[in-house]
Amino acid sequence: MAGADGDDSLYPIAVLIDELRNEDVQLRLNSIKKLSTIALALGVERTRTELLPFLTDTIYDEDEVLLALAEQLGNFTMLVGGPEYVHCLLPPLESLATVEETVVRDKAVESLRKISQEHSPVDLEVHFEPLTLVMPTLRQAAEDKSWRVRYMVADKFSELQKAVGPEITKNDLVPAFQNLLKDCEAEVRSAAAKKIKEFCENLPEDSRETIIMTHILSCVKELVSDTSQHVKSALASVIMGLSTILGKDNTVEHLLPLFLAQLKDECPEVRLNIISNLDCVNEVIGIRQLSQSLLPAIVELAEDAKWRVRLAIIEYMPLLAGQLGVEFFDEKLNTLCMAWLIDHVYAIREAATCNLxxxxxxxxxxxxxxxxxPKVLGMANDPNYLHRMTTLFCINSLSEACGQDITTKHMLPVVLKMSNDQVANVRFNVAKSLQKIGPVLDSNALQTEVKPVLEKLATDTDMDVKYFAQEAIRGKDSTVHFLL
Incomplete structure (x- = not known):
């Protein structure tokens, strides 16, 4: 098929124009997706002089179409003649980077980053860095009167940093980031604080330490004592990561005092965020230097009135135990772990069992x-039946880790004795426990000790006890049933 004037060479553009003007969104989308084929048919010169200007002038379509276009253009380097001409792709991508829909802008920025690597240093300076004036717009947004605009700049700061490159970061983004960390609105400071570690990681390696120590650290020190709990909590979630960037000496001299201050913060979330990221600082200086300050913070969190705070510190206890070592744990933290087993909130008792x-x-x-x-088994005589049941839950969890010998000699006798408990809930949990620990026991213990007790429970006056005992005897998931 030829164009209107009979020239076959005009066909791809003519067809593309018709299709992109069609009311059918799917047809327009399909046309965009075959742009590379059209570009190949046109050749590199006509792609540069006809196709790209046309696309630049027609960026007003549905978001779905624009998204496909932004993605396509990121793969167009060779279709416009290679790195020497890649700057021709900047105008359409620049327009796409300013549309209202976020996903389109993000894809355009991603493609811009992709083709930026194809530019020569000279072309980067001449064509890419001026990109119709990104930095003035960014500076203006970072100082916008609306805090919501400044918040979005802070929230997207890492992406901006990667997009503009190291030189612009050093000259323009560092001051802008400082201002965001000092912003008058807590929401903006909080968003910026969350980006501190990532921002520092992405700084040019040859000047990273100098920039952090000269420009960023002073802002961090101010945020440690910020008036907003949200800001302090956001900072606490990332500040430990700076230790791996700055190294041992800087961590000990400059960061350690900040960590210690945050461990004493009145806000539980701040202390919790510091404790949850201890592995970062442990890699650099070891955790011993924090241990004396850690203990009061851990104890306070362990006894916090909010059960979710208590739950969170329990979940980090194995990490802490591994880093602090068995001696410190036994001396300072063992009592806490046992106390959680009798917490009035079931979720805490359950988490404490898993923790053990x-x-x-x-x-x-x-x-x-x-x-x-010994401490777990001692709870079997507790007057509170809930605590006696916790003993059974602990045995269920510990049996496999402790192995056959400990389970048979120490745990099994206690479980068997509890089969005579006056509370039915305890008795049917005995049946469940015997089924649970069955795989750990040897056949002799199953035949001579477990079998008689399960048979007795199977005739219990309580229907639930009887049911679970019978399940333990004949349940297909039980390891003991075929031995009984």
Whole structure:
């Protein structure tokens, strides 16, 4: 098919124009997706002189079409003649980077970053860096009267940093980032604080330490004592990561005092965020230098009135135990772990049980036999039946980690004795426990000790006890049923 004047060479552009003017969005989308084929048919010169100007002038379509166009143009370097002419792709991508829809802008920026690597240093300076004046717009947005605009700049700062490159970052973005960290609105400071680690990581390696120590650290020190809990919490979630960037000496001299201050902060979330990221500083200076300040913070969090705070610190206990070592743990933290087992909130007791299992996996069965198991088994005589049931839950979790010998000699007798408990809930949990620990026990213990107790419970006056005992005896998921 030829164009209107009979010239076949005009066909691809003519067809593209018709299709992009069609009311059918899917047709327009399909046309955009075959742009590379059209560009190949046109050749590099006509692609530069006809196709790209046409596309630049027609960026007013549906978001779905514009998104496809932004993605296509990121792969157009060779279709316009290679790196020497790649700057021809900047005008349409620049227009796409300013449309209202976020996903289109993000894709345009991604394509711009992609083709920026194809530019020569001279072309970067001449064509890419002036990109119709990105930096003036960015500077204006970072100082906009609306805090929501400044918030968005702070929230997207890492992406902006990667897009503009190291030189512009050093000259323009560092001052802008400082201002955002000092912003009068807490929401803006909070968004900027969350980006501190990522911003510092992406600084040019040859000047990274100097920039951080000269320009960023002073802002960080101010944020440690910020009036907003949200700002302090945001900072606490990332500040430990600076230690791996700045190294041991700077961490000890400059960051350690900040960590210690945050461990004493009145806000539980701040202390919790510091504790949850201890592995970062442990890699650089070891955790011992923090241990004396850690303990009061951990104890306060462990006893916090909000059960979700208590739950969070329990979840980090295995990490802390591994970093602090068994001696410190036994001396300072063991009592806490046992206290959680009798917390009035079930979720805390459940998490504490899981915590014990992880600690045994970390410190070993011998440690468990000497330190944990006696205390757990002692709860079997507690007047509160909920605490007696916690003993069974702990045995369920610990049996595999402790192994056959400890389970058979120390745990099993306690479980069997609890089969006579006056509370039915305890008795049917005995049946469930015997089924749970069955795989750990040897056949002799199953036949001579477990079997008689399960048979007795299977005739219990309580229907639930009877049911779970019978399930333990004949349940297909039970390891003990075929031995009984």
């Amino acid at each position: 299992m992880k600690l045994v996996e970390k410190f070993g069965a011998e440690w468990a036999q000497n330190t944990i198991v």
